[in-house]
Amino acid sequence: MRLLFLLLSLTLAGAALAQQGPGPMPEDPVKALQHRQAAQPGNNNEAWREVRSGDPKYTTTTVRGRETEVAIQSWGDTWRRIRNGPMMFYGGWLLVLVIAAILGLYMWKGPVKLHEPLSGRKMRRFTAFEMTVHWTTAISFCLLGISGLIMFFGKNVLLPVMGYTLFALLTQLSKNLHNFIAPLFIVSVAVMVIIWLRDNVLRSYDWQWFRRAWAFFLRSEHIPSGRFNGGEKAWFWGGVLLLSIIMSTSGLVLLFPNFDQTRWTMQHAWIWHVTAALLYIAAAFGHIYMGTIGVENTYGNMRHGYCDETWAKEHHEIWYREVKSGRREPAGGAVPAGAPHMKEDA
Numbered sequence: 227m228r229l230l231f232l233l234l235s236l237t238l239a240g241a242a243l244a245q246q247g248p249g250p251m252p253e254d255p256v257k258a259l260q261h262r263q264a265a266q267p268g269n270n271n272e273a274w275r276e277v278r279s280g281d282p283k284y285t286t287t288t289v290r291g292r293e294t295e296v297a298i299q300s301w302g303d304t305w306r307r308i309r310n311g312p313m314m315f316y317g318g319w320l321l322v323l324v325i326a327a328i329l330g331l332y333m334w335k336g337p338v339k340l341h342e343p344l345s346g347r348k349m350r351r352f353t354a355f356e357m358t359v360h361w362t363t364a365i366s367f368c369l370l371g372i373s374g375l376i377m378f379f380g381k382n383v384l385l386p387v388m389g390y391t392l393f394a395l396l397t398q399l400s401k402n403l404h405n406f407i408a409p410l411f412i413v414s415v416a417v418m419v420i421i422w423l424r425d426n427v428l429r430s431y432d433w434q435w436f437r438r439a440w441a442f443f444l445r446s447e448h449i450p451s452g453r454f455n456g457g458e459k460a461w462f463w464g465g466v467l468l469l470s471i472i473m474s475t476s477g478l479v480l481l482f483p484n485f486d487q488t489r490w491t492m493q494h495a496w497i498w499h500v501t502a503a504l505l506y507i508a509a510a511f512g513h514i515y516m517g518t519i520g521v522e523n524t525y526g527n528m529r530h531g532y533c534d535e536t537w538a539k540e541h542h543e544i545w546y547r548e549v550k551s552g553r554r555e556p557a558g559g560a561v562p563a564g565a566p567h568m569k570e571d572a
């Protein structure tokens with residue numbers, strides 16, 4: 227009976243306490259923290275105010291150096307929100323919409339076609355060295371792009387499908403591939419810029435390509451161009467040069483964190499790196515489309531180094547006339563007498 231009475235009074239006292247709330251804020255800081263957790267569960271203001279106060283934290287005693295006094299860096303939380311919020315949302319939609327636009331164009335209008343039949347006579351368009359540089363850049367770009375996308379979107383897109391074990395293996399592989407292939411891409415893209423710089427200088431006739439680009443895609447209209455047309459030049463300066471510079475510098479800041487850069491610097495480098503990467507990948511979809519199924523008879527130029535004369539005349543007429551008249555050397559250097567740069571189809 228006495229035990230029953232004791233239990234009843236304890237329960238009533240507990241209920242009364244719960245109704246009253248946790249009571250006034252205690253003076254002692256640890257107790258104050260416990261008190262806040264009881265009064266407002268999930269409110270971490272106190273901890274974040276402490277983090278952001280700038281007062282030195284515990285690591286000073288063990289390691290010395292830049293930022294070693296910052297145990298929790300508060301901008302890390304802001305960076306995480308930017309990464310998982312707008313960057314993932316707009317980046318994801320950018321890629322999906324670009325793919326949809328390309329597929330839509332292909333289904334609506336089909337590839338850009340030649341007006342005349344192929345001549346069967348081939349012109350040298352790229353040297354073996356140019357092709358090696360192009361494919362080294364292209365393959366390393368694809369590996370960097372795929373591994374980068376796995377690291378960025380994988381947690382939301384792949385993890386739910388493949389589970390933790392496989393996803394952990396795949397992201398680890400992606401991270402290592404990304405780190406080791408990046409230097410190869412930087413070097414090959416730098417060589418590419420050097421070898422194609424001269425032919426990508428903008429000329430007055432290129433404006434016509436930009437003005438008539440819609441007719442090129444929608445009506446397969448023939449627009450006279452030099453060795454590279456306006457669209458290729460935009461890809462060269464905007465993508466290959468500008469975006470590669472942004473990606474390479476920000477990537478090196480992230481790849482070698484041992485140059486005393488702060489976490490803030492690396493978080494900003496990450497934002498530049500991934501923004502440029504998403505734009506670069508979206509633009510590369512356009513380039514890959516035009517180099518494969520988007521413009522008839524183009525893929526072989528970079529695969530074998532030769533283009534058909536009809537293709538050259540219809541897509542790069544100024545270059546075609548320069549080469550035919552001997553005013554410029556075809557790719558690969560001077561044409562030996564009697565054995566011009568052309569090659570007949572078997």
Ligand code: HEM
Pocket residue numbers: 351360363364365367368415418422426454457458459461462466510513514517518524525526527528529
């Ligand atoms: C992986 C798929 C790719 C394919 C199938 C592809 C295909 C082609 C083809 C067929 C050409 C020759 C076009 C012509 O004869 O005018 C070309 C040119 C070129 N490609 Fe690619 N490419 C790919 C990726 C890349 C990447 C990733 C880059 C750069 C990061 C790149 C940069 C270039 C450049 C700079 C040119 C010369 C035209 C110019 O100056 O803009 N390509 N590509």
